[in-house]
Amino acid sequence: MPEVNTDKIFAAFLLRLEEVAKIEDFDDIEKEFLGKNSLLSEERKSLSSLNEVSRKKYGKLLQDLSNNITSKLDEEKTKFKSKFFIQSELNDNNDISIDWYKNLGSKNHVLTNVMNEVVDIFAAIGYTVSTGPEAETSWHNFDALNTPDWHPARYESDTLYLDNKLEKLLRTQTSTVQVRHMQNNKPPVYIVAPGRVYRSDQLDATHSPVFHQIEGLAVDENLTFSDLKGTLEYFVKEFFGKDLKTKFIPHFFPFTEPSAEVLVSWKDGEWLEILGCGMVDPNVFKHVGYDTDSQGFAFGVGVERLAMIRYGIDHIKNFYENDLRFLRQF
Amino acid sequence: MKILKSWLNDWIDIENISNSEISEALESLGFEIENKKELNPNYENIVVGKVLEIYEHPNADKVRITKTDVGNNIYEIVCGAWNFDVGAVVPVALPNSKIKDNFKIDKRDIRGIQSNGMICSAAELDLWDDHDGILILDEKLLPGTNFSTIYSSNDFIWEVGVTPNRGDCMSYLGIARELSGYFNKKLKNKKTNLKPTIANILNADSGKIKECNSYGSVEIENFNVTSSSFEMRYRLTQVGTRIINNVVDITNYILYDIGQPLHAFDRDKLFGTISVRKANNNEKITTLDSQVRKLDSNDLVITDNDKPIALAGVMGGLETEVSETTTNLLIESAYFDKVSIMKSSRKLNLISDASIRFERGIDYKIQKYGLERFLMELKDNQSINYSEINVDDKGNLDNKKVILKYSEIKNLLGIDLKESFIKKVLKFLMIDSELSKESVKFKPPSWRYDLDRPVDLIEEFAKHYGFNNFESTLPQGIHKNNKGSYWDLKSYLSSVLTSNNFQEVQTLSFVNNDKNFLFNPEKKYVQVFNAIDQSSKFMRSNLMSSLIDVYKLNYEQNNLSNSYFEINTVFDTSKNKNYEEVPNQNIVLGFLTSSNLSNTDTRLKDQELDLYYVKNILTQLLSTYDLEPISKPGFHQNYSFSIIKNGQIIGHFGQLATETQMTLEFNNEIYLGEIYINKLNLNNLKEINYVPLSQYPFVKFDLSFSVPIDLSAHLLVDEINELLIENENSIEIFDDFQQENSRNLGIRIITRSYEKTYDDNETREILMNISQTLESKFNITLNSSKND
Structure with missing residues (x-):
């Protein structure tokens, strides 16, 4: 019986595998050893001429060889591929230290962030945002807020007016929103009013003709000085952190009595004033048409000041120059 | 106001109270501490010297040589000042001492003569500005005396803010009164017996007007105008007042000491009766600063028989000023109406230490005491004679009695306050009071104008109780985490823009006329009456000019970005629909982006943005909207659109006019616009209309039509949507190819039935229907179709 030596063929196959240089070589090897014209196929054709016993025996021998070649080929092919991909990945050498996708400005202004945060803090205890016009009447900005004629805030050196009779002006404080809100809403009132205010100051490191305040007002039954104190202590803790100490010192605002300023103990132990507050003056209630025995408190906080304290910003000018070198830091 | 510890100690015994305790007291009494500082100048090796001889310098004309006794030595010292003679007692900085600015004094050769130190002026010792030359000291001082023993060298100074309601605290007496309550220490008494020795030769009265409640005066003869005492000069300098002469210095000193402004006239220049009246319109007076002031009937003037002699409460007249040759004086101590003085001082732009105190209100019973204090400061001056103090008081001022119910305090x-506490505070504050079971009836003292209502006294109780001793409670509103529609809307719009690489900015609201005119030539602008800067006296009528400025700044700074937005108010003079009486103002969202980044590298070069990019941003912001071409100043002829939502114009956008772009020297096209916030409704923007998903396979057509140049492609899309209204559709323009006058439009349609899988016939039918309908309705031609 003309039998081929399957071991020799397999050995030849293994030798060929060692010569593989590229993935296509596997196809050639497969063709060579398993293809139509391969020795194996030729031998298979000759099987029919053998008797049944020989045919079965020789057939199995050829089938085993075929299986061995196929599985070895697959195994080697997989190995080769994975090695090949690894090598090709090793050839990918982009330098990750370069920032091709630049940091474009894509943020809210730092003042907006601070206002959002303050609004969130107060919204959590039931305060809603209220707004009012920036170009206001002197009545809403001063008279209704119990500011006497002689008060220095009314000076043209402090306040920007829109007419020569000094009846219209650019609001100098967001407290105007208190007045507008109470004129249109009955108690209970829990509002915060973030917004722009204006003063007659040149833009420099510590002054700006435009800046932002957040006014707060609560009018409800039985609100007392203790409620004011607790509310602002809550705010300071939420905004600056639980460990900060606060103190209240007496102050004067025409529209509150008693009036206070809130100071916080900052890093180096220095006390920084961060907001003004007080119990709403009965004259304010009278002007907006509330009962004069209404009870409530109001507070006002400077947004730029909060931002400057928190981030250590040195120039108020930075907020309004809009240089991206500044804006994208926050 | 500046408070010197040594001066304050004249009124209240605080020498032994620590500076930090006093700081705390001041703060808890409502005086904000703006500044505080220890004063301990270094006078080491600076001593009193007596000049024994003076002779010429052999090699220099401008300096002299002195022989000066400095105690244990007699030194030769060269000196350049000429205001002293042999016998003068002067401060000498000996070798190895330091003067102002830490300047070191040592033995020094001055043109061949060794100078053993330096004879000093007040300025050189950092005492006060003095142009008279060397500081002449008291003749009685012994040579060699350490200079620090004659000058209060260790002191403490606080600069505190006095709130506008507390005019009574703008003096040492006022501050001491507050501290006496706090520390429970009695005020010291500053009184002596005065013995008038001459009769008045002038009359003085408070005139017929109510604006002068009282007018007091005293006449002094045989006065020698010279410099004031060493201590007075020191104190005045420390509180920031210029040293003039003993008359003016004492008036200033009394003003700081007790809060009563005084004015000194040269009596020999006055005639007849001194009185007060309103000025005549156009009446003129030359004030001490040599300015001619034109007055009107709102101003108060002091007059004698002939003429106005002072602008009451604000500044004296030049003609009757005290000079070096003055020997006889008339000192004025008056009470003028707060508002009158405020108006005059504001109108004339003349703010003085006196006017500030009159404006805030001085003690209405202190006029006589002011003159007594003036005379007391002269008690060592044996040569003078003075008259009876004459005060003409109309008696119109008297604080009213107020009743405070205890329940109001609670x-x-x-909190409930104990009666003992209430009594204690009333006593501190020197308030006359009658207590009953339910209330206290009180009458504030003559210096307190701020206690005319029950609540005013409650504040005093709270202050003395200690703000920090109150409990803290946290009341809460009912609607939690409800920020209101405006804030929610603003936050939503910001979040869409920031997540698309838009940077929010905050720009000033003041602009020049051009910036408004560029985009809003049709509007009238709101103008600031007393603008800070004449070049930007208008309130902006649009945000776009501001955004262009921001773009330009960052472009020039080479900062890498090109998209900005701002949400703020714009103004014009039209009628305000929301708020009567004030100019029209609307909150606007302004946005700007450019066709390319301001500064690009090779990899980002191809990231060009265009109008369609901005349109996509609008879609993200507004969900659905329509655009209508409009002609708008500042914008491109064809690329300028109104944004329409729910049938109303809610904003506009487009490309910046090419000419403007070129004028600004921008290489990139600028796309910009505005959306009127008040016309938006957040629910409307975030509305969700769920479309169920079809379970059947899609059919897809790519159609290419020949269409006119000016056809709005959106119309075709709408029409196809209408034809396939029963289906789940995705219809998009995938190509728009224009060449000369021909234009091909590619439309991709992906459609699914909710009921079945389309067979080939049905698919063909759909295609036929669409192409025929579009061809006939829009007069266009189907070039090709592809179906897969």
Whole structure:
């Protein structure tokens, strides 16, 4: 019986595998050893001429060889591929230290962030945002807020007016929103009013003709000085952190009595004033048409000041120059 | 106001109270501490010297040589000042001492003569500005005396803010009064017996007007105008007042000491009766600063028989000023109406230490005491004679009695105060009071104008109780985490823009006329009457000019970005629909982006943005909207659109006019616009209309039509949507190819039935229907179709 030596063929196959240089070589090897014209196929054709016993025996021998070649080929092919991909990945050498996708400005202004945060803090205890016009009447900005004629805030050196009779002006404080809100809403009132205010100051490191305040007002039954104190202590803790100490010192605002300023103990132990507050003056209630025995408190906080304290910003000018070198830091 | 510890100690014994305790007291009494500082100048090796001889310098004309006794030595010292003679007692900085600015004094050769130190002026010792030359000291001082023993060398100074309601605290007496309550220490008494020795030769009265409640005066003869005492000069300098002469210095000193402004006239220049009246319109007076002031009937003037002699409460007249040759004086101590003085001082732009105190209100019973204090400061001056003090008081001022119910205290402060505490505070504050079971009836002292209502006294109780001793409670509103529609809308719009690489900015609201005119030539602009800067006296009528400025700044700074937005108010003079009486103002969202980044590298070069990019941003912001071409100033002829939502114009956008772009020297096209916030409704923007998903396979057509140049492609899309209204559709323009006058439009349609899988016939039918309908309705031609 003309039998081929399957071991020799397999050995030849293994030798060929060692010569593989590229993935296509596997196809050639497969063709060579398993293809139509391969020795194996030729031998298979000759099987029919053998008797049944020989045919079965020789057939199995050829089938085993075929299986061995196929599985070895697959195994080697997989190995080769994975090695090949690894090598090709090793050839990918982009330098990750370069920032091709630049940091474009894509943020809210730092003042907006601070206002959002303050609004969130107060919204959590039931305060809603209220707004009012920036170009206001002197009545809403001063008279209704119990500011006497002689008060220095009314000076043209402090306040920007829109007419020569000094009846219209650019609001100098967001407290105007208190007045507008109470004129249109009955108690209970829990509002915060973030917004722009204006003063007659040149833009420099510590002054700006435009800046932002957040006014707060609560009018409800039985609100007392203790409620004011607790509310602002809550705010300071939420905004600056639980460990900060606060103190209240007496102050004067025409529209509150008693009036206070809130100071916080900052890093180096220095006390920084961060907001003004007080119990709403009965004259304010009278002007907006509330009962004069209404009870409530109001507070006002400077947004730029909060931002400057928190981030250590040195120039108020930075907020309004809009240089991206500044804006994208926050 | 500046408070010197040594001066304050004249009124209240605080020498032994630590500076930090006093700081705390001041703060808890409502005086904000703006500044505080220890004063301990270094006078080491600076001593009193007596000049024994003076002779010429052999090699220099401008300096002299002195022989000066400095105690244990007699030194030769070269000196350049000429204001002293042999016998003068002067401060000498000996070798190895330091003067102002830490300048070191040592033995020094001055043109061949060794100078053993330096004879000093007040300025050189950092005492006060003095142009008279060397500081002449008291003749009685012994040579060699350490200079620090004659000058209060260790002191402490606080600069505190006095709130506008507390005019009574703008003096040492006022501050001491507050501290005496706090520390429970009695005020010291500053009184002596005065013995007038001459009769008045002038009359003085408070005139017929109510604006002068009282006018007091005293006449002094045989006065020698010279410099004031060493201590007075020191104190005045420390509180920031210029040293003039003993008359003016004492008036200033009394003003700081007790809060009563005084004015000194040269009596020999006055005639007849001194009185007060309103000025005549156009009446003129030359004030001490040599300015001619034109007055009107709102101003108060002091007059004698002939003429106005002072602008009451604000500044004296030049003609009757005290000079070096003055020997006889008339000192004025008056009470003028707060508002009158405020108006005059504001109108004339003349703010003085006196006017500030009159404006805030001085003690209405202190006029006589002011003159007594003036005379007391002269008690060592044996040569003078003075008259009886004459005060003409109309008696119109008297603080009213107020009743405070205890229940009001409890209501406002939330605490019950003990009667003993109430009594104690009333005593501190020197308030006359009668206590009953339910209330206290009180009459504030003559210096307190701020206690005319029950609540005013409650504040005093709260202050003395200690703000930090109150409990803290946290009341809460009912609607939690409800920020209101405006804030929610603003936050939503910001979040869409920031997540698309838009940077929010905050720009100033003041602009020049051009910036408004560029985009809003049709509007009238709101103008600031007393603008800070004449070049930007208008309130902006649009945000776009501001955004262009921001773009330009960052472009020039080479900062890498090109997209900005701002949400703020714009103004014009039209009628305000929301708020009567004030100019029209609307909150606007302004946005700007450019066709390319301001500064690009090779990899980002191809990231060009265009109008369609901005349109996509609008879609993200507004969900659905329509655009209508409009002609708008500042914008491109064809690329300028109104944005329409729910049938109303809610904003506009487009490309910046090419000419403007070129004028600004921008290489990139600028796309910009505005959306009127008040016309938006957040629910409307975030509305969700769920479309169920079809379970059947899609059919897809790519159609290419020949269409006119000016056809709005959106119309075709709408029409196809209408034809396939029963289906789940995705219809998009995938190509728009224009060449000369021909234009091909590619439309991709992906459609699914909710009921079945389309067979080939049905698919063909759909295609036929669409192409025929579009061809006939829009007069266009189907070039090709592809179906897969």
